[in-house]
Amino acid sequence: MSPSSVDTSQAPVLEVSGLTVEFPGVRALDGVDLDIRAGEVHALVGENGAGKSTLLKVLGGVYPPSAGTVRLRGEVYAPRRPSDAHAHGIAVIYQEFTLFPDLTVAENVYAGREPHSRWSRGIRYGQMRAGCRELFGILGVNIDPDARVADLSVSEQQLVEIAKALGADGQVIVMDEPTAALSKEEVERLLDVVRRLRDEGRSVVYVSHRLEEVFAVADRATILRDGRLVRTLDITATDEDELVRLMVGRDIDSVFHREAVAEGRVVLRLDNVSAGRHLRDVSLDVRAGEVVGIGGVAGAGQAELTQAVFGALPLRAGHMELDGQRFAPSNPADALAAGVGFLHEDRKHAGILPDLSVRQNLTVTVLDRLRRGFARLLSSRAEASTYTEYASRLRVRATGPDQLISELSGGNQQKVLLARALAPGGRVLVLNEPTRGVDIGAKAEIHALINELTAGGAAVIMVSSDLPELLGTSDRVVVLSRGRIVGVLEGQDRTEENVVACATTGRRIGVAA
Amino acid sequence: MTSDTALPPAPGAQAPAPATETQRRWARQHSIGALWETWGITAVLVVLLAASPLLSSDFLTVANLQSVLRESAYLGIVAAAMTLAVMNGTFDLSVGGQLALVSVTTLMGYAAGGTGLAVLVAVITGVACGAVNGALVTAMRVPPFVATLGMLFVFRGIAYVLTQDGPKTLPYSEIGSPFVKIGGLNVAGIPLPFLIMVAFYGAIWVLLRRTATGRRVLAFGSSPEAARFCGISVHRIRMLIFVVIGLSVGIAALTYISRVWTADGSAQDGFELRVIAAVVLGGTSLKGGKGTLIGTFSAVLLVGVLNDLLVSRGVDASYQRVVLGCVLITALAIDGLRTRFAAPGSFAHMLPRRRREAPAR
Ligand SMILES: Nc1ncnc2c1ncn2[C@@H]1O[C@H](COP(=O)(O)OP(=O)(O)OP(=O)(O)O)[C@@H](O)[C@H]1O
Ligand SMILES: [Mg+2]
Numbered sequence: 001m002s003p004s005s006v007d008t009s010q011a012p013v014l015e016v017s018g019l020t021v022e023f024p025g026v027r028a029l030d031g032v033d034l035d036i037r038a039g040e041v042h043a044l045v046g047e048n049g050a051g052k053s054t055l056l057k058v059l060g061g062v063y064p065p066s067a068g069t070v071r072l073r074g075e076v077y078a079p080r081r082p083s084d085a086h087a088h089g090i091a092v093i094y095q096e097f098t099l100f101p102d103l104t105v106a107e108n109v110y111a112g113r114e115p116h117s118r119w120s121r122g123i124r125y126g127q128m129r130a131g132c133r134e135l136f137g138i139l140g141v142n143i144d145p146d147a148r149v150a151d152l153s154v155s156e157q158q159l160v161e162i163a164k165a166l167g168a169d170g171q172v173i174v175m176d177e178p179t180a181a182l183s184k185e186e187v188e189r190l191l192d193v194v195r196r197l198r199d200e201g202r203s204v205v206y207v208s209h210r211l212e213e214v215f216a217v218a219d220r221a222t223i224l225r226d227g228r229l230v231r232t233l234d235i236t237a238t239d240e241d242e243l244v245r246l247m248v249g250r251d252i253d254s255v256f257h258r259e260a261v262a263e264g265r266v267v268l269r270l271d272n273v274s275a276g277r278h279l280r281d282v283s284l285d286v287r288a289g290e291v292v293g294i295g296g297v298a299g300a301g302q303a304e305l306t307q308a309v310f311g312a313l314p315l316r317a318g319h320m321e322l323d324g325q326r327f328a329p330s331n332p333a334d335a336l337a338a339g340v341g342f343l344h345e346d347r348k349h350a351g352i353l354p355d356l357s358v359r360q361n362l363t364v365t366v367l368d369r370l371r372r373g374f375a376r377l378l379s380s381r382a383e384a385s386t387y388t389e390y391a392s393r394l395r396v397r398a399t400g401p402d403q404l405i406s407e408l409s410g411g412n413q414q415k416v417l418l419a420r421a422l423a424p425g426g427r428v429l430v431l432n433e434p435t436r437g438v439d440i441g442a443k444a445e446i447h448a449l450i451n452e453l454t455a456g457g458a459a460v461i462m463v464s465s466d467l468p469e470l471l472g473t474s475d476r477v478v479v480l481s482r483g484r485i486v487g488v489l490e491g492q493d494r495t496e497e498n499v500v501a502c503a504t505t506g507r508r509i510g511v512a513a
Numbered sequence: 514m515t516s517d518t519a520l521p522p523a524p525g526a527q528a529p530a531p532a533t534e535t536q537r538r539w540a541r542q543h544s545i546g547a548l549w550e551t552w553g554i555t556a557v558l559v560v561l562l563a564a565s566p567l568l569s570s571d572f573l574t575v576a577n578l579q580s581v582l583r584e585s586a587y588l589g590i591v592a593a594a595m596t597l598a599v600m601n602g603t604f605d606l607s608v609g610g611q612l613a614l615v616s617v618t619t620l621m622g623y624a625a626g627g628t629g630l631a632v633l634v635a636v637i638t639g640v641a642c643g644a645v646n647g648a649l650v651t652a653m654r655v656p657p658f659v660a661t662l663g664m665l666f667v668f669r670g671i672a673y674v675l676t677q678d679g680p681k682t683l684p685y686s687e688i689g690s691p692f693v694k695i696g697g698l699n700v701a702g703i704p705l706p707f708l709i710m711v712a713f714y715g716a717i718w719v720l721l722r723r724t725a726t727g728r729r730v731l732a733f734g735s736s737p738e739a740a741r742f743c744g745i746s747v748h749r750i751r752m753l754i755f756v757v758i759g760l761s762v763g764i765a766a767l768t769y770i771s772r773v774w775t776a777d778g779s780a781q782d783g784f785e786l787r788v789i790a791a792v793v794l795g796g797t798s799l800k801g802g803k804g805t806l807i808g809t810f811s812a813v814l815l816v817g818v819l820n821d822l823l824v825s826r827g828v829d830a831s832y833q834r835v836v837l838g839c840v841l842i843t844a845l846a847i848d849g850l851r852t853r854f855a856a857p858g859s860f861a862h863m864l865p866r867r868r869r870e871a872p873a874r
Contacts, residue, residue, distance in 0.1 A: 310742070312741065312742060331744070331746060332741065332742055332743070332744040333744035333745070333746060334744075335744070336744040337744075342742060344739075344742050349736070349738050349739070350736075350738045350739050350741075350742055351739055351742075352736065352739060353731075353732045353735040353736050353739050353740065353743075353802070354735055354736060354802070355731070355734070355735040355801075355802030355803045356731060356732060356735055356802070360728065360731075360732070364728065364729075364732050364740075364743045364745075365743050365744060367725035367728055367729070368725060370725075371724075371725060376724070376725075377719070377723040377724060378723050378724060378725060378728065420743070
C-alpha cells in the first residue's frame with residue numbers, strides 16, 4: 001500500500017452514517033455509511049445516478065440530508081450552506097461548474113475570499129494573479145488569470161475549478177469527476193497533485209468513471225449502487241473486474257470494439273475549410289460506415305470543425321459536400337434538416353434545456369417530424385414514442401418522461417443529449433465527447449450504438465479527449481494542431497504515442513487525407 | 514451544483530412517514546413546488562373570492578362581477594401574449610404606447626368607415642406596431658429592452674400627434690352601433706370582452722403547448738445557447754412573439770375603446786408595467802423558460818377583483834396603487850422564500866445564467 005498506510009489506524013476524519021437523501025419520487029441515497037481517513041484518497045464509484053454527486057453535495061452543504069449524520073473529526077457536521085463547508089475546511093469540486101462566466105479566472109479562483117488591503121479594503125489583484133499563477137504552476141497548465149471564464153474551453157474551466165478548490169486549502173478535498181474534461185497529460189498531473197495532497201496528510205474523495213485513475217491514486221474505494229452502499233474495499237485487494245461487477249451487478253466488457261464495417265461512398269466532404277478564429281484549410285472525407293476520430297490538444301480547432309459542419313459557425317473559406325451535393329448550412333436548423341446530428345461538449349451551458357422535461361429535451365431537434373393532422377399540431381403520441389424508443393435504447397434513468405432534465409444525474413443528462421443527436425436520423429453524426437461523464441456500462445452501450453449506426457451506413461465524426469476511446473472506436477484519427485490537420489493516422493499508425501506526438505509537436509504524419 | 518435553475522423542492526428535513534403505493538406514484542409525478550407554481554395564484558384568487566362577501570356586501574352581484582370581468586379583459590389579453598414573451602426571456606415595454614396608438618387609430622377608422630373598418634384598423638395597427646418592434650430586434654439587432662422602451666415613446670408620441678386637436682371620441686349618437694357592443698354585450702350573462710379574453714388564452718395555450726413554435730419559444734427561454742444548437746432561430750421566434758403581442762394589443766384595444774369611447778396619447782399610462790406585473794404575479798419567471806398561462810389568467814383576475822374590492826370599500830385611488838404594489842412584492846417574496854426553504858444554501862440560484870453569443874472558442 002501507499003506510504004500513507006501508517007495513518008490508517010487513526011480515527012476517520014469524516015464519518016458518514018445512515019445518510020439518506022430524498023427528492024420527490026427518488027431516494028438518491030439510502031442509508032449510506034462511509035468513513036474517510038486522514039491522508040487517504042478515497043474513491044467513490046458507481047453507475048450514473050448511483051448517488052455519488054448527491055453524497056458530495058451533502059458534504060458541500062448544498063443539500064441537507066433527509067436522515068443520517070456526518071461527523072467531522074468526531075463532531076457533528078451539518079452544513080447549512082456551502083460557505084459552512086468551506087469554513088470547516090472541506091473544498092468541493094462539483095461535477096457541474098460553479099464558475100461565474102463573466103468574471104476573470106483570478107476573480108473566480110478567489111471568489112468569496114478575495115485578499116484585500118487592510119485599510120482601504122480594496123481587492124489585491126496583484127496578489128490574486130500571483131496566487132493563480134502559482135496554482136496553475138502546480139497543475140502544470142498555462143491559463144491567463146485575467147481571461148474571462150466564459151472564453152475558456154471546458155477543460156480550462158475544469159482546471160480553474162480545480163485551482164479554486166486547491167486554493168481553498170481544505171483538509172478534505174472532494175472531487176466530482178474532475179478529469180471528465182481533461183486531456184491525458186492534464187490527468188496525469190492532476191493525479192500527481194492528488195498524491196501530493198495525500199502525502200501532506202489531507203484526505204481526498206475522488207469520483208471518476210475511469211477506473212484506471214481509481215487504481216492509480218486511490219487507497220480505498222466505496223461502491224454505490226442505486227443509492228445504497230455496496231461495499232468499501234482496499235484498492236490493493238481488488239481488481240477492475242470486481243469493481244465493475246460490484247458497480248453494475250454484471251460483467252461488462254470495457255474494452256472498445258470497433259467492428260470492421262465495409263466502407264461506403266463519401267458522405268461528407270470538407271474541402272479546404274477555414275472557419276472561426278483559427279480553423280484553417282481543413283480537407284476531410286467521411287465515408288458511410290466510418291468513424292473519424294478527431295484528436296489533438298484541447299482547443300486545437302475541434303470545436304470549430306464540428307460546429308462548421310453543423311452550420312453553427314460560418315465558413316470563412318472552402319466548401320462542404322454532403323452526398324456529392326454542395327452543403328452550405330447557414331444555421332444548425334439547415335444541418336438538422338439534412339440529417340446531421342450534433343452533440344456539444346459543454347453539457348451544462350450548450351446542451352441541456354434546464355427548465356424543460358427529459359422528453360422535451362430529447363425531441364426538440366425533431367419537432368417538425370412530430371406534427372400531425374391538418375393543424376400540424378405536435379402529437380403527444382408521436383412524441384412519447386420517440387422518447388420511449390431512444391430512452392430505452394440508451395437506458396436513460398429518469399422517474400418519467402416529464403421529469404426535468406436538470407434533476408437527472410450528469411451521466412443520464414448526457415444520454416438524453418446523445419439521444420437528441422441521434423433523433424434527426426443519424427446519417428451524419430457529429431459527436432463531441434459522447435461519453436463524457438457516463439458510466440462504464442453506458443459507455444460500452446454507446447460504443448455498441450455507434451457500431452450499430454455505422455453498420456447502418458451512418459458517417460460519424462467523433463471528438464474525444466479520452467485517447468483509448470478515440471483510438472478504440474474510430475477507424476481513422478485525424479489530429480489537429482492550431483486549427484490545421486497535422487496527421488491522419490490509420491491502421492498500424494493509430495497509437496497513443498503517434499497521436500500525442502502529432503498533437504504536441506505538430507509534426508506531420510501521413511497527411512494524405 | 515446540478516444546475517443553476519431547478520433545485521429540488523426539498524429533500525425533506527426529516528424522514529417522511531411510509532407511503533402507500535398510490536401516494537408514491539402520485540408523489541413521483543407531482544411536487545408541492547410544481548403545484549404551487551401552476552396553481553398557487555389561482556388558489557389565492559379563490560380564497561379572495563370566498564372572502565369577498567365579508568369585505569364588500571355588494572361584490573357578489575351579477576352586475577358587479579360582470580363589470581370586473583369586462584374591466585379585466587384588455588389587460589388580460591395583452592398579458593397572455595406577454596407571458597409568451599417573458600417565457601422566451603424577453604418582454605415588450607411598448608404595449609402602453611401601442612394601446613394608446615391603436616385606440617386612437619381605431620376611433621379614426623370608425624369615424625371613416627364604421628365598425629368593420631375600425632376592427633380592421635385595430636388589428637392592422639397592432640400587428641404593424643409588433644412588426645416594427647420585431648424588425649428592430651431581429652434585423653437591426655437592438656436589444657428588446659432598448660427597442661421597446663424607445664418604441665413606447667414613439668407610439669405614444671404618434672398618438673399625441675394624431676390627437677393634437679383634441680382626443681378622438683365616439684359621439685354619443687353612436688350608442689346603438691355594433692362597435693359599442695364589442696365592449697358592452699353580454700352573451701348568456703357573460704361579458705363579450707371576457708369571452709374574447711378566454712378565447713385568446715385558448716389560442717395562446719395551443720400555440721405554446723401544442724405547436725413546434727411554442728416549444729421552441731420555451732426552449733430558447735430556458736437556455737439560449739443550447740437552443741442555438743438545437744436548430745432554433747431566435748429571429749424567427751422573436752419576430753413572431755412581437756407580432757403576437759401587437760395583435761393582442763389590437764384585440765385588447767377593441768374591447769377597451771368600445772367601452773371608454775375616448776382616447777388620446779395619454780391613454781392607459783403605465784399599462785406596460787401593469788401587464789408585466791400581472792405576468793410576474795402569475796408565476797412566470799423573468800429569467801425565461803418557465804411559467805403558466807393559467808397563472809397569468811388568475812393574476813389578471815386577482816388584480817381586477819382586488820381593485821374592485823378596494824373601490825367598493827371607498828379606498829382612494831392612490832392607495833389602490835400602493836396596495837397592488839405590495840401584493841406583487843409579497844407574492845414574489847413568498848415565492849423566493851419557498852425556493853429558499855426548499856433547498857437551503859442553494860446559492861446556485863444567484864449564479865448568473867450564461868448568455869453568450871460567441872459560437873466557438
Ligand atoms: N435536484 C434533483 N431533483 C430530483 N432528483 C435528483 C436531483 N439531483 C439528483 N437527483 C436524482 O438522484 C439520483 C442520484 O443522482 P446523482 O447526481 O447523485 O448521481 P451520480 O452518481 O452523481 O451520477 P453520475 O455518474 O451520472 O454523475 C439520480 O436518480 C437523480 O435523478
Ligand atoms: Mg454525478
